[in-house]
Amino acid sequence: MSAFDKVIGYETIKNELLQICDMVHNKECYEALGAKLPQGILLYGDPGLGKTLIAKCFIEESGLKSYVVRRNKGNDDFISNITETFQKAKENAAPCIVFLDDMDKFANEDSDHRDAEEYVAVQSGIDEVKNCDVFVLATANEMRKLPESLVRSGRFDRKIEVKCPTDKDANKIIEHYLSDKKVSEAVNMEDLSKMISYSSCAELETILNEAAISAAYKRKTDIEMEDLVKSVLRMIYDSPDNYTKTSxxxxxxxxxxxxxxxxxxxxxxxxxxxxxxxxxxxxxxxxxxxxxxxxxxxxxxxxxxxxxxxxxxxxxxxxxxxxxxxxxxxxxxxxxxxxxxxxxxxxxxxxxxxxxxxxxxxxxxxxxxxxxxxxxxxxxxxxxxxxxxxxxxxxxxxxxxxxxxxxxxxxxxxxxxxxxxxxxxxx
The missing domain is CATH 1.20.58.760 (Peptidase M41)
Known part of the structure; x- marks a missing residue:
């Protein structure tokens, strides 16, 4: 069983990451052909699409020790934390993974000001551990906030976009989130998938849970279609349950x-x-x-x-x-x-x-x-x-x-x- 079985859909992305994991486990096969492990992976895309989950599954599948860096300290302390993490990874745990979660939140920069000290520290850390069996994995919501010098090849060789689930994947995700809920047989699954297409995984989970809450509050024995429609209208379109009808x-x-x-x-x-x-x-x-x-x-x-x-x-x-x-x-x-x-x-x-x-x-x-x-x-x-x-x-x-x-x-x-x-x- 693969750690990636926890991720529903995204087969292309999972296959690409499984290839990297295979390189970790069977290094000699690749070295025999002169192939080298890519210099880091950056998963990017809108919030709520499962980038962090995919990254965690990659770490688990690789079997390597990991060091996680998230923004949870003030400027100077955080910069020191970035530098120390890369140093620890190089000295004590190689081969290992340094996981930079939500890297675009490391500094409050925009597309015109991307030279923050935090990114300079990350860049220096990546260069410091190059050729030291330290693999860098990162996630980001907004690529435009990151310096081009940081995300270039040589620091992040593979940049993988994570998009909203396709119709096929969305249906699987909906079935997964409904698997622990009691749903009426009258619910039309096609109607449900069509009305929430292009929603993120997090949105899908919230919508279905809100429908369950609504049904339970009314003391229903099953989640009905009207509960799901009501949840979609409220959660996606911010449409109030009670509104003033016009003429x-x-x-x-x-x-x-x-x-x-x-x-x-x-x-x-x-x-x-x-x-x-x-x-x-x-x-x-x-x-x-x-x-x-x-x-x-x-x-x-x-x-x-x-x-x-x-x-x-x-x-x-x-x-x-x-x-x-x-x-x-x-x-x-x-x-x-x-x-x-x-x-x-x-x-x-x-x-x-x-x-x-x-x-x-x-x-x-x-x-x-x-x-x-x-x-x-x-x-x-x-x-x-x-x-x-x-x-x-x-x-x-x-x-x-x-x-x-x-x-x-x-x-x-x-x-x-x-x-x-x-x-x-x-x-």
Whole structure:
């Protein structure tokens, strides 16, 4: 049995680390071919993804003694601790591992100021133990906070990104966290996995535990789907359990807005929406949201989905300019600007040629970019309305379902799509 069996999923990462452990255990096989142990491993990625667990499993699998360094002292004391740890590892315990956990928290630096004494101490320590059978392992959330000289090859030869679990891995993690809980047979596991896709391992564990707490408080014998949905809404979207309902007319407009996002997303990328709700996101805000469980394949699709909520409301309320769309419009503008200024979607004439040496974007360039962005917004808005008009029955069915149920799960959305003729629109 491998220590990595404690880690669910992440097979590619585990295989890479198992290779390093094999080098530790069977050094002569590698030395015969002139292969040397890599100079350190850095696991990086968002918080809550299991980097520290993976690192601990690596230490256990390697069978080597380890020295752990975490930020738990003041500046001078901590710097001394870093230096002393590397010295101990070199003198007393080689071969061994020095584990630098949350290395980006060793100093309060940003991407423009990365020369803190703590990182200088780490860098010196790594150089001091080179060729001394001391292996350096580190984790970090934000690579941008770390000096390039520290994370370069020769100090950390392997830099492994830890990402949110894939659908397959997420399902295994959900099953693992539910294994010690009593769950109703009526719970739809596909609905559950789709509504919490792209969540970290820590988030998944918390969501499922909160659902169990809610069910127990109501003295239920099983965790039901409503407990899980309620937990997702509260933990991921900060949607209060009790919120003030608006007028029926405002609810209809909100339902139309979210239905617009959902319909355009499903037309362009079937099966892409895992959850849709009229519940507010945030304690003080109004309006609903959709959660995509599948990434869209093209940048124009993101623009169209962003504008679809505004388009849907203005199609049905032609004398009204839809409100509450500021974030959607800003998002669409950013997608358009990125396309024209970075990827030359409208030719090289719109490429932003400013650099670090020449940082200023010309006034003429700004004016042209602004004009083109406005024109593209209008063009995409027309396309979004065309998609909605050609799929009017689908839009109206989704709107009615949202008004009736408030929250639609993946299975609800699939039932709506299967019962409606979807008309594709070329983009």
């Amino acid at each position: 029926s007319e405002d609810i209809k407009k909100t339902a139309l807005h979210e239905a617009g996002h959902l319909v355009v997303s499903e037309v362009l990328c079937p099966g892409s929406v895992g959850l849709a709700s009229l519940r507010s996101t945030g304690r003080d805000s109004t309006g609903g949201f959709i959660h995509r469980c599948k990434e869209l394949s093209r940048r124009p699709y993101y623009v169209l989905v962003s504008l679809a909520g505004k388009a849907a409301v203005e199609l049905y309320y032609c004398d009204t300019v839809a409100s509450g769309c500021r974030s959607d419009i800003n998002r669409a503008c950013n997608y358009i600007r990125d396309g024209i200024s970075e990827n030359a979607t409208l030719g090289f004439g719109m490429i932003d040629v400013s650099t670090r040496s020449f940082p200023e974007t010309s006034e003429n360039m700004n004016s042209r970019s602004e004009a083109v962005t406005h024109a593209e917004l209008e063009r995409y808005m027309r396309i979004a309305k065309d998609i909605l008009l050609k799929n009017r029955e689908f839009l109206e069915r989704v709107t009615a379902a949202l008004i009736e149920k408030e929250t639609l799960l993946y299975s609800d959305i699939r039932a709506l799509t299967e019962g409606t003729t979807i008309t594709e629109v070329a983009v």
